Amino acid sequence: MKERKDMTADSTFAGEAKQLFDESVEGLDGQTRSRLNRGRQAALEELKTGRPVWVQWAPAAGLAAAAIFGVVLWTGNQPVDQLTPEASVADFEILLTQDSFEMLEDLEFYSWIDLDEDADAALEPEDIVG
Amino acid sequence: MNACVASFAVSCESGYRRGVSTLQREQELNRFLAEVEKRALRIAEISVRDRDEALDLVQDAMIKLARKYADRSIDEWTPLFYRILQNRVRDWHRRQAVRNRVMVWFGRSGNEDNDYDAVATAPDPKGRTPDEQLQSHEAMQGLEVALCELPARQREAFMLRTFEGLDVAGTATAMGCSEGSVKTHYFRAVHSLRESLGEHWQ
Structure with a gap:
């Protein structure tokens, strides 16, 4: 109920x-x-x-x-102005060599040799042809 | 040549039938959703206590029904629709619980913007005196508060059986449980509500 x-x-x-x-x-x-x-x-x-x-x-x-x-x-392919790793390693090696200070003293001489080598390299092909 | 014409005619006929069938389905679904959407909104609103959130949940449920179950028979739509909606409501409560925990961790209360006022949002029934309207609002507000205090499964069972008028089998489908569980949840819900609202409710 x-x-x-x-x-x-x-x-x-x-x-x-x-x-x-x-x-x-x-x-x-x-x-x-x-x-x-x-x-x-x-x-x-x-x-x-x-x-x-x-x-x-x-x-x-x-x-x-x-x-x-x-x-x-597109932005990834743009040239970036920075030192290449090879160049950095080369600089580092130069700094570590014993005669680096001597090289600094004769800086003008070394730059003259460098220019001279470049001039020889530019003339080489003509010599071969000649 | 005649074969080509005949196959073209058959193709047109089947395309036409498919178009008519889709249109008919669309009309049936439109009628069904128009019939069920307002009650569904109020049921969701009572569950989440926020009309905007409830509108989003109902729209999600309508879209999912149309996308996944439009090809089912019309008799299946009501329990399926409410099953989708109840799942959405449960997910919403889970997200709210996580949100509230995070807010507490950051030193803020998660309920700062939860200033739901059932009286302010309650609609005005037509053709009633202000006193009668107020009485109805208060009774409905009391019922909503009591419903919110029920365990979620009891609330679901009560709303689907009483408000939506689903039978035990339909409610079981909508809730994803056995018919026996529906009967138990419903029985406990009615008794808890009667107890909390008292004999002189309304």
């Missing part, structure tokens, strides 16, 4: 809760209804195209990625 009464009370309570809920649903404002409508249209658009909306932007995204890649490649 008590169980039956409880069930009736539960049922009445659920009915009252449902009524309140339905009233709150009916009273939704226009802005909210409009946003729901827009959401529904977006969902139906997915059905029409048969593919996700983001897929439609894939070609544009691909082009943008390719452009960025191209720019990165």
Whole structure:
């Protein structure tokens, strides 16, 4: 008997809760209804195209990625004004040699020899032909 | 030549049928979503206590239903839709829990902008005196607060059975559990709500 009464009370309570809920649903404002409508249209658009909306932007995204890649490649090929590692190592070796100080004293002489070697090298091909 | 014309006609016919079928499906889905969206929004809103968040969750659920399950039979749509929505709501609660932990770690409360006011956002029922409206608002606010205090599974069972009117099997599909669990959750939810709201509720 008590169980039956409880069930009736539960049922009445659920009915009252449902009524309140339905009233709150009916009273939704226009802005909210409009946003729901827009959401529904977006969902139906997915059905029409048969593919996700983001897929439609894939070609544009691909082009943008390719452009960025191209720019990165182009800037990467620009000559950079810096000492090459070989040159740095050569300089270091010169500094470590015992006679480096003597070389510094006769700097003019060594530069003259260097110029002379360059001039000989420039003349060499003509000599061979001649 | 005749064979070519015939095959072209068959191809056109099948294309036409496919187009009509898609259009029909679209109309059916539109009707279904229009019918269910407002209740779904209120159910999500009661769960997350924020209308904007609830709108986003409902829209996500609608899109996923259209993308993945539009080819299912119409009878399956309601439990599937609510299953998607409930999963979204659970994910939202998980994200909020993580966000709140992070905010606490940074010395801020994660609920600073969570100033949800059920009375302020509650809609105005039509054709009622202000006193009746206020009484309804207060009763609904009390119900929402009591629902929020329930364990998540009990709340889901109550809202799907009572507000959406799903049967036990449909609720079980939507919640991803057995029919026995639905009955238990629902029974406990009703008793907890009646106890917390009291006999003189409404």
